Structures are given as structure tokens and as C-alpha cells.
Amino acid sequence: DPKNMMGASDFRNGRYLTCSAIFRGRVAMKEVEDQMRNVQNKNSSYFVEWIPNNIQTALCAIPPRGLTMSSTFIGNSTSIQELFKRVGEQFTAMFRRKAFLHWYTGEGMDEMEFTEAE
Structure with a gap:
């Protein structure tokens, strides 16, 4: 279940x-x-x-x-690879829209860190 x-x-x-x-x-x-x-x-x-x-x-x-x-x-x-693939796709979709990115850049992170993580 x-x-x-x-x-x-x-x-x-x-x-x-x-x-x-x-x-x-x-x-x-x-x-x-x-x-x-x-x-x-x-x-x-x-x-x-x-x-x-x-x-x-x-x-x-x-x-x-x-x-x-x-x-x-x-x-x-x-089968856990499905979960990681789904989370990766959701991250990519949100990052392309730059959703919530301002919260992280405001704390000192750089946008390039997200690009490297992708």
C-alpha cells in the first residue's frame, strides 16, 4: 500500500x-x-x-x-531511482522558472550553484 x-x-x-x-x-x-x-x-x-x-x-x-x-x-x-528521477525533473522545472530562487540568492547562494547541482 x-x-x-x-x-x-x-x-x-x-x-x-x-x-x-x-x-x-x-x-x-x-x-x-x-x-x-x-x-x-x-x-x-x-x-x-x-x-x-x-x-x-x-x-x-x-x-x-x-x-x-x-x-x-x-x-x-x-526502484528508488524513480523517486530520484521524479524529484530531479521537478527541480529542473522549478529552476527553469526560477521559482523560489530569490530565497536562496538572498541568503548568499549563487545561481550557478543550482546549475552545477542540476
Whole structure:
């Protein structure tokens, strides 16, 4: 769900270099490991093959307050390039219009610094 992501990018357009799954609550570690292995085998095209054992799992037996179980997935994916490309395009569009540039030049920056950053 994109609303639960820190950076909105479509993971299907990239490949996972590494990832971590953290579980809290009453979960059997064997079940967690088996399920993570199944996920990696079924979706092998989303994982790079040149980094062995690139999935880490962690388990905490104490569930969060008010819940019986929770999990968190953290992935290092090449799909982040979409976000950087989009931000770069937005920067270029705003810089061409010189939007907000006066705030920075008023603080002592030079317009050439933005040209070099582009």
C-alpha cells in the first residue's frame, strides 16, 4: 500500500538488493523462515541473484500494545531511482522558472550553484 511507504515508488519496477522482515508477537521462527523462503522463491525475479542470503528476519515474542501480532518490511530496492528521477525533473522545472530562487540568492547562494547541482 503506497500510503504506508516512506518513498512512493513502485517496487515492481526494480529489484530488491536486500530486505528485512521484523515480526512481533506469538509467531514460530520456523514458520517465518519458511514463508520468507517461499516469498523469495516465488518472486525470484524481484531479487538480485548476486547477493546471497539477502533476506533478514527478526522476531520479538512481545506483541505491540493492543495487538496480537505485527510485522514490518524494510526493503532496499533499485526502484528508488524513480523517486530520484521524479524529484530531479521537478527541480529542473522549478529552476527553469526560477521559482523560489530569490530565497536562496538572498541568503548568499549563487545561481550557478543550482546549475552545477542540476
